[in-house]
Amino acid sequence: MVKIAPSILSADFSAMGEAIKKLERSGADLVHCDVMDGSFVGPITFGGQMVKNIRPLTRLPLDVHLMIEHPKTQIKFFAEAGADIITVHYEACAKISPTYLKETLELIKSYGIKCGAVVNPDTDVERIFDVFDICDMLLIMSVFPGYGGQKFIPTALDNVKKAREYAARIGKGDLDIEIDGGVNLKNAAEIRAAGANVLVAGSAVFGAEDMASAISALRG
Numbered sequence: 001m002v003k004i005a006p007s008i009l010s011a012d013f014s015a016m017g018e019a020i021k022k023l024e025r026s027g028a029d030l031v032h033c034d035v036m037d038g039s040f041v042g043p044i045t046f047g048g049q050m051v052k053n054i055r056p057l058t059r060l061p062l063d064v065h066l067m068i069e070h071p072k073t074q075i076k077f078f079a080e081a082g083a084d085i086i087t088v089h090y091e092a093c094a095k096i097s098p099t100y101l102k103e104t105l106e107l108i109k110s111y112g113i114k115c116g117a118v119v120n121p122d123t124d125v126e127r128i129f130d131v132f133d134i135c136d137m138l139l140i141m142s143v144f145p146g147y148g149g150q151k152f153i154p155t156a157l158d159n160v161k162k163a164r165e166y167a168a169r170i171g172k173g174d175l176d177i178e179i180d181g182g183v184n185l186k187n188a189a190e191i192r193a194a195g196a197n198v199l200v201a202g203s204a205v206f207g208a209e210d211m212a213s214a215i216s217a218l219r220g
């Protein structure tokens with residue numbers, strides 16, 4: 001089943017509560033929360049307090065995408081705030097130690113929530129094959145993280161296909177594969193065909209005249 005995860009990065013931060021309720025009414029499947037630290041990526045967005053405050057406003061799962069250095073130090077805050085799934089970047093972990101990604105994923109699981117690894121468009125998804133067995137979801141970036149509204153990088157679909165094939169090979173054919181960045185009504189069909197089943201969309205959802213129709217069109 002294809003799921004749509006609108007990114008609240010494209011919402012009006014001064015009216016976040018309303019935005020969350022509107023997403024739920026419009027048929028979103030998850031709420032994608034883009035956490036940026038001003039170091040792993042240039043901008044700063046928000047931390048665990050935002051997740052804590054939106055938690056009571058919706059029954060939708062909160063999908064927290066950590067674009068931060070040293071993610072292990074922050075897991076506790078997001079887990080206790082009510083995240084349902086937390087994803088961490090391979091690139092942030094690999095520069096600390098070869099085992100840091102696995103340790104971080106295990107830490108997330110220790111809170112009884114779902115975990116996932118993320119790769120940037122210029123990272124071969126093979127780099128995270130060794131953690132597929134722990135992951136509930138993989139996140140394939142189709143833009144370089146940091147900003148909403150960027151153009152989709154088509155080579156990201158190679159990572160999606162490779163991930164889908166490898167997941168099937170190890171008996172995890174139903175693993176969630178999420179794609180993030182530049183997803184829109186024009187490229188959604190091709191993205192789904194490549195094997196992604198969770199589509200993040202910021203501008204395509206928040207910029208749409210009719211949010212509910214945009215979400216159902218993205219789902220296909």
Ligand code: DX5
Nearest residue numbers: 145146148149181182202203
């Ligand atoms: C990029 C973020 C994305 C982004 C998606 O750093 O991780 O979630 O907000 O926005 P669009 O769909 O506008 O590319």
Ligand code: ZN
Nearest residue numbers: 034065180200
């Ligand atoms: Zn994201």
